[in-house]
Amino acid sequence: MTIGFSSRTSRVARVAVCCSAVCTLAALAVATNPEGAGLPFGTGAQDAKAGQEPPSLYRPGTQARPRAGAPRVPRDVSAVSWLVADAGTGEVLAAHNAHRKLPPASTLKALFALTVLPGLPAGLRHTVERAELAGVGAGSSLVGVKENRTYRVADLWRGVFLSSGNDAVRVLAALNGGWRATAEQMQDKARSLGARDTRVVSPDGYDAPGQVSSAYDLAVFGRAGLRNAEFAAYCSTATAKFPAGGWSYDIQNTNRLLTGAGVDRYPGLIGIKNGYTSKAGNTLIAAAKRGGRTLVVTVMRPRTGGGLAVYEEARSLLDWGFRAAGRVDAVGSLVPPRPAAAPQTGPESPPVLEEKEEVTGPGWPAAGVITGAAGLGAAAVALALRLKSGRLVRD
Template sequence: MVIRYLSRPSRRAPVLRATALTTGALVCLAGPAVGAEPAPPKPAPAYSSSLLDRSGTQVRPRPDAPPVPRGLSALSWMVSDARTGEVLAAHNAHRRLPPASTLKSLFALTALPRLHPDTRHTVTDTELARVGGGSSLVGLSAGRSYQVSDLWRGVFLSSGNDAVHVLASMNGGWERTVRQMRAKARALGARDTHVVSPDGYDAPGQVSSAYDLSVFGRAGLADPQFARYCSTARASFPDGNWSYPIQNTNRLLTGADGVAPYRGLIGVKNGYTSGAGHTLIAAAHRGARTVLVTVMNPRRGGMTVYEEARSLLDWGFA
């Protein structure tokens, strides 16, 4: 993947680039056939030194651009053009932090191509036994049959760790899925990410970065299945002979909990754990532009992650 840095520098300024080269452009990566085992990825060379490697806020805006929002409390964030990969601004882009459920974006990139959406699967007690305490759940029941497409809605809307455990089992098991996710991250040039628990549950050594989450978000939006799931605000979830409503936990998409919905929002994934704080990958489309922002661990807590993402989206479009 090539991410270009930054937005239209002045004629006097050199063009600065942060490259994490892989086997091809991110938007052109093709997933393996359903059920197929992908070829081992080629190692991605380390990205070149640039402003993105530096700590603090890095930006080189056009002369007519507004200033970057002030007072942001997130430990790390990044704003980019989802179509071109151009980075508009970043703050501690490569700082390694716990990702919480935003890591489910990498899980989906890894497992979606391997599991046919129409396949039905009966959940077992063993698959649910390892779901961590306090996890977000969609409400799967052992002994009940679900379509893979329903399980993915449980992942994207309810951020259900129970659905992740079942899909990982169908994908060949928890440890195999961890290895696949690590390989997928390397193939995409996401060198800050280390996967321990595919559902994003806090685990020693599990980290990602605002840069890597942007890579996962951009890759996901290029996949029609991923894009459809992550932009779904509400759905019905089956439970035997009846169903119940589920709602996307991304408040910028639904307008829940007093957060005003963001015009043009198309996903991608939010997360929260006690260790990671609040994390968010958010993308919105207006006119010919799709702006992607990642926000990791605002220090003010609560719904701050959505308001800081809103400020960064507004700035990106401006």
């Protein structure tokens, strides 16, 4: 038997078949390219990984958006990576290779303090055991912690911030649950702050295989630290007394911009942490306040100028930042993206996807997208056939 179609019904059928094919092909395209689903035109996979952060900070080279009349970004900065941000708003004013992963040296102690400070009361007294000092790396900076000697937690923190003492870090980590547990907690803390370039292996910042951070992440840690009153007080302390049994000795902050040792002290400086290892070179997180505005600057591995270059380059970037604030547009933000809304629960809730299901586009399983699109097309074909048979009449 031959089935005939009127010209009107035939046109409907052809349109339905085409819709079915287009829907299925589109679904296949989304399913096979999940990273590109739901992104604006011109946005690539790397930008998707950046989340809500503007993709410009993931580009190599210097990133800045000056308005008319804004001062030029300093050209005398030789650091492999650097960043200038407003500590109050989190806006990044300019950066160079912001997400390049490099060894952080003792600037990683800023993350250590962010992680451990809240759980250890400053007045807690502790007698150091020999095992707690085991594992301090050769050539480490030390404040002079001794076994069988009793210290307050506040003393140990001054040893960390001023003398960059890896011995003090070891004892505080032991009080915090151990070296490995502290490293894991630091990693979790970094992720919670949106710092995803950092990999923690040695909590004191001592060179270790695979341990990295970035100018962006260090600025995140510095900004977060300034929002903690204890952290801010320790990192801005220039000199202190460190106990040695029945007496004490003077210790001085190794941040030269704070003390003026070998370089001019920077006006309004409030910390935060410097570092050096043979692998990392010189690194620095610095913050300063002027006229009601606080800036945070990070500098990683200057390539010229010797051991003091990290301070002079930070000075140059701070000077520029205070002149440029309000005259440039932000190129990014240190504020982490807002977490996704918690899934609904109850009888009306949509089903929760299992981990094994691949998610594409707005959150549908890939197989579901294809199946649904194909089903839609099939329904369109069925509609056309019903029109032909006269079972569906349009008023």
